[in-house]
Amino acid sequence: MRNPTATRLLFEMSEAGRGTVVFPEADVPEVSGLPEIGAEYRAESLLPLPELAEPDVVRHFVNLSTLNMSVDSHFYPLGSCTMKYNPKRHERLARLPQAVASHPYQHESQIQGLLSVLYELQGMLAEISGLPGVSLHPAAGAQGELTALLTAAAWFRHRGEQRTRVLFPASAHGTNPASAALAGFECVQLAGGSNGFVDLAELRAQLDERTAVFMVTNPNTLGLFEKDIATIAGMLHDAGGLVYIDGANMNAILGRTRPGDFGGDMMHYNVHKTFTGPHGAGGPGAGPIAVRDFLAPFLPSPVVAFDPQKNWYSLQEPQHSIGRMRSFFGNVGILLRGYCYIRTLGGRGLREASDCAVLNANYLLSQVRDFLDVPHGQRCMHEFVASAKRLKEQSGVTAMDIAKRLLDYGFHAPTVYFPLVVDEALMMEPTETESLATLDAFAAALRQICQEPAELLKGAPHSTAVCRPDEVNAARKPVLCWSAQC
Amino acid sequence: MDPETLRYAKTHEWVSVDGDIATVGITDYAVRLLTDIVFLSLPVVGKSYRPGQPMGEVESVKAVSDIYAPVTGEVLEVNTGLPDQLQLLSESPFDRAWIVKLRVVNPADLQNLLSRADYVQHCGE
Amino acid sequence: MAYLFDTPEQRQHMLSAIGAGSVDELFQQIPQQLQLGRELALPDAVSELQLEQDLQRRLGVVGGGGLCFLGGGVYDHFIPAVVDELTSRGEFYTAYTPYQAEASQGTLQAFYEYQTLISQLSGMEVSNASLYEGGTAVSEAVFMAMRVNGRHGRVVVAGSLHPEYRQVLRTYFSRLGTEIVEVPATDGVVSVAACRAALTAETTALVFQQPNFFGCLEDVGGLTAAAHAAGALAILAFDPISPGLLKRPGDYGVDIAVAEGQPLGTPLQYGGPLLGIFTCRGEYVRKMPGRLIGRTVDRNGRECFVLNLQAREQHIRRDKATSNICTNQGLLALRATVFLSVTGPRGLRQMAELSHRKARYAVERLTSLPGVSLKFGQPFFREFVLETPLRATELLEALAARGFNAGPALSRFGGSLGADLERCFLVALTEKRTRAEIDGLVQAVAEVLAG
Numbered sequence A: 001m002r003n004p005t006a007t008r009l010l011f012e013m014s015e016a017g018r019g020t021v022v023f024p025e026a027d028v029p030e031v032s033g034l035p036e037i038g039a040e041y042r043a044e045s046l047l048p049l050p051e052l053a054e055p056d057v058v059r060h061f062v063n064l065s066t067l068n069m070s071v072d073s074h075f076y077p078l079g080s081c082t083m084k085y086n087p088k089r090h091e092r093l094a095r096l097p098q099a100v101a102s103h104p105y106q107h108e109s110q111i112q113g114l115l116s117v118l119y120e121l122q123g124m125l126a127e128i129s130g131l132p133g134v135s136l137h138p139a140a141g142a143q144g145e146l147t148a149l150l151t152a153a154a155w156f157r158h159r160g161e162q163r164t165r166v167l168f169p170a171s172a173h174g175t176n177p178a179s180a181a182l183a184g185f186e187c188v189q190l191a192g193g194s195n196g197f198v199d200l201a202e203l204r205a206q207l208d209e210r211t212a213v214f215m216v217t218n219p220n221t222l223g224l225f226e227k228d229i230a231t232i233a234g235m236l237h238d239a240g241g242l243v244y245i246d247g248a249n250m251n252a253i254l255g256r257t258r259p260g261d262f263g264g265d266m267m268h269y270n271v272h273k274t275f276t277g278p279h280g281a282g283g284p285g286a287g288p289i290a291v292r293d294f295l296a297p298f299l300p301s302p303v304v305a306f307d308p309q310k311n312w313y314s315l316q317e318p319q320h321s322i323g324r325m326r327s328f329f330g331n332v333g334i335l336l337r338g339y340c341y342i343r344t345l346g347g348r349g350l351r352e353a354s355d356c357a358v359l360n361a362n363y364l365l366s367q368v369r370d371f372l373d374v375p376h377g378q379r380c381m382h383e384f385v386a387s388a389k390r391l392k393e394q395s396g397v398t399a400m401d402i403a404k405r406l407l408d409y410g411f412h413a414p415t416v417y418f419p420l421v422v423d424e425a426l427m428m429e430p431t432e433t434e435s436l437a438t439l440d441a442f443a444a445a446l447r448q449i450c451q452e453p454a455e456l457l458k459g460a461p462h463s464t465a466v467c468r469p470d471e472v473n474a475a476r477k478p479v480l481c482w483s484a485q486c
Numbered sequence B: 001m002d003p004e005t006l007r008y009a010k011t012h013e014w015v016s017v018d019g020d021i022a023t024v025g026i027t028d029y030a031v032r033l034l035t036d037i038v039f040l041s042l043p044v045v046g047k048s049y050r051p052g053q054p055m056g057e058v059e060s061v062k063a064v065s066d067i068y069a070p071v072t073g074e075v076l077e078v079n080t081g082l083p084d085q086l087q088l089l090s091e092s093p094f095d096r097a098w099i100v101k102l103r104v105v106n107p108a109d110l111q112n113l114l115s116r117a118d119y120v121q122h123c124g125e
Numbered sequence C: 001m002a003y004l005f006d007t008p009e010q011r012q013h014m015l016s017a018i019g020a021g022s023v024d025e026l027f028q029q030i031p032q033q034l035q036l037g038r039e040l041a042l043p044d045a046v047s048e049l050q051l052e053q054d055l056q057r058r059l060g061v062v063g064g065g066g067l068c069f070l071g072g073g074v075y076d077h078f079i080p081a082v083v084d085e086l087t088s089r090g091e092f093y094t095a096y097t098p099y100q101a102e103a104s105q106g107t108l109q110a111f112y113e114y115q116t117l118i119s120q121l122s123g124m125e126v127s128n129a130s131l132y133e134g135g136t137a138v139s140e141a142v143f144m145a146m147r148v149n150g151r152h153g154r155v156v157v158a159g160s161l162h163p164e165y166r167q168v169l170r171t172y173f174s175r176l177g178t179e180i181v182e183v184p185a186t187d188g189v190v191s192v193a194a195c196r197a198a199l200t201a202e203t204t205a206l207v208f209q210q211p212n213f214f215g216c217l218e219d220v221g222g223l224t225a226a227a228h229a230a231g232a233l234a235i236l237a238f239d240p241i242s243p244g245l246l247k248r249p250g251d252y253g254v255d256i257a258v259a260e261g262q263p264l265g266t267p268l269q270y271g272g273p274l275l276g277i278f279t280c281r282g283e284y285v286r287k288m289p290g291r292l293i294g295r296t297v298d299r300n301g302r303e304c305f306v307l308n309l310q311a312r313e314q315h316i317r318r319d320k321a322t323s324n325i326c327t328n329q330g331l332l333a334l335r336a337t338v339f340l341s342v343t344g345p346r347g348l349r350q351m352a353e354l355s356h357r358k359a360r361y362a363v364e365r366l367t368s369l370p371g372v373s374l375k376f377g378q379p380f381f382r383e384f385v386l387e388t389p390l391r392a393t394e395l396l397e398a399l400a401a402r403g404f405n406a407g408p409a410l411s412r413f414g415g416s417l418g419a420d421l422e423r424c425f426l427v428a429l430t431e432k433r434t435r436a437e438i439d440g441l442v443q444a445v446a447e448v449l450a451g
């Protein structure tokens, strides 16, 4: 049960002069005769950080944690985010000494075990994607996108080509255009067909010698498999461009089909989604990319290489590498959890996970379709997008109202207002690690909510510690930092 | 100002012309569409814009829209008090919430703008 | 398989509700010719026990059991046990971005506290809720400087900035036509005059590091003034332990301060995940990259917290967003929050002072060996460059074999740190290294040098 006095701000719990002492006395003498740090460099006073006692700190964060919903505690069908169970076994394994205590500049001879695991993971991700060149370097999916676009740009430059445009459908995740712009490309958004798929005629009309890359999520953000993906890839390749597959939805197709087999030239994985890296209240993730053989020499540095003669793992820079995208190797802690997952499931297990993810999503779809519109598709892959548009027109109830009311029933909300191509969107991704009973309970709650009076929903949530924060004032006069005055 | 006498861009700016000076704001309809506006960035005094070029931005919690120049012109003055009184955008969209005064270079631009009636019809579509 | 629920009967029930004959039928959405038609060629599934046995064998020990005197951006500082205990709570650990404020007040408040703690630590007015790591934070800072002053032509970078951060900057800007000018370090620091000479009217920012990559202290005040005189922003990459002893970035009036936050409670993990700290002047807040948590009140007047100023971000502003970042480093920010809560100002001061004092002791002992010298005659914080008669890579390999890890060798970074550094390497000290361990390192160096 939550103790509200413990969730006061840390700064309000501070008492000056508590004098927390954590460290032992110095065991080395002061030395002189070396360059001294002058007074002009030294801090003049103690930092204005709070002074707290450890028991208070523990109570504070334990009580704060009770204000969260999480996968460990709740059904969390946040579409596009693959909030599946995060196996506990990974935690102990990812904290083994060589994984947790190795410094990035540790001598290669001391981390052969770790490098061997990372090398193996590169191979696994190549096999799962059907794309042979893998870089584990990017920190998250968005950085994977940027990395791949820069890799593609380097390849074009190497061929003496000046291609300036990146295309993507309107249903694309915001990181796609943001990454393309950051990489210095002109962004061209396609409206897409009314059936939720890429409109081939519209795409064809945009393809020319300026086209560098078409970015497409597959299955797309409506939860549909782009059935014409092979044709799309053919069109791009004929125009001299490349196809980027946003792999955020890989959880739908593991072992069933592979981006490399359906025409993708490059892709990113979100290890924190598909391969169960815990989401950590916002991160960290890991966003490895996989690319075709001709792009591999341009991948960022470093990659792990293996010399079978010497039985030796080492870091290498690809021949025409674009360079670094971040300091050090990559988000190894998350990559290791992904590795553990792949090892415990194997090829058949991964496919079974996707099978169940798709089965669960279709079952949920079948249970909600009679009271909520699902504009695209009788069938879906691992997720689907419902629309509260009709409810809004009838009673003023919005997708956000439904989302908030779900919290009262003990369910985390679906993703709302994404993708942008569906009005009043509610994007639901149940994942494979939920039981039939949970799906039934969730569908029943949704059904109930759709019949509840608008007023009740507008006032929701009713059971949480707070209700509908004032975001307008927050944005008009941002308070982003506590200070003693306020 | 009487909304009936103003000229309108399809991108939801209104224009009032006095000699070679065009006063520009955003319409009541646009403000309603955006809901609670939380931030406004003003055009830069001295800069020149062509019709359709973004001059500034209005931001609500969940959306951002550009403010486009309705006519060619140089920015003479901006309503510097407005960003701190955003409620004026809904309270007084055609008067106190004017955004920018432009020196009109090409009076023909005005021909391309809509009347109130046409604008209202455009919004209805 | 351990993570699935359904019995064959339940599957059948679900399929009939869907109106499908089989799971394969559901996958008919994928054109037949694109289906894999075989099992993925991956190692056979193993049980938890087998995996544990395999990984124990491969990852159970750091080879050689070496002691860490390694530096260069991440450091082996002490992490109180309470950091792991609290941050591994599933309610934080398995939640995601706090989009639904009512279901995420724990995360939101913790990150508001994080932003405040980082402001207090850096002396800067605002902090975001994290970026990936220190290197990308530098690049994001340069992008933001361009949004602030509208200059895109040039950025001037100190040659004493972490070489990997400079490489990241070059990759990020590789297609943007911005000239990246590096001012070489001389005797371990950059000269203010040389930086001033490199700053032009097109220069968006001057980027430098304190303490710098060599561990030496730069004239932050002089560099900041030089940047400002040219109308450029001063971007400082700082060390988050250093404010325990040294002036804070904000005390110098820098415009943007970034840091690698790993020393604040995150283990080394071979360099990731880490914590990108990003702070700046309050007036730039709408131009910042990354998530921001704001305080507000709810419908009933109760104080609470929300994701704020989201219109800057990719999910709303798309190609015009201030950054492409989505998933950030939340958990590491939470670790830093708990870490700073339990160490407090006095704990941090102790860490800084102990690390500094031990570094000085190590320098004195090491440089008493014949042929060993401190490369640069500058004041340093907890890290320094040592020069010996041997090639650094050889010396470090021999030390590693004796269970002592120092480095990196400066030659690792090619010529990017200057010429004639083949015999130089970095050594870093933290409060964790004991006198006996330092003496052991000195002994080992002596043995290796003696051949």
Ligand SMILES: Cc1ncc(COP(=O)(O)O)c(C=O)c1O
Binding pocket: A080, A081, A140, A141, A142, A143, A173, A175, A176, A217, A221, A246, A248, A249, A270, A285, A287, C325, C326, C327
């Ligand atoms: C479809 C899609 N693409 C890209 C991303 C970006 O990935 P990340 O958050 O790992 O940077 C996401 C996730 O949020 C996503 O859902």
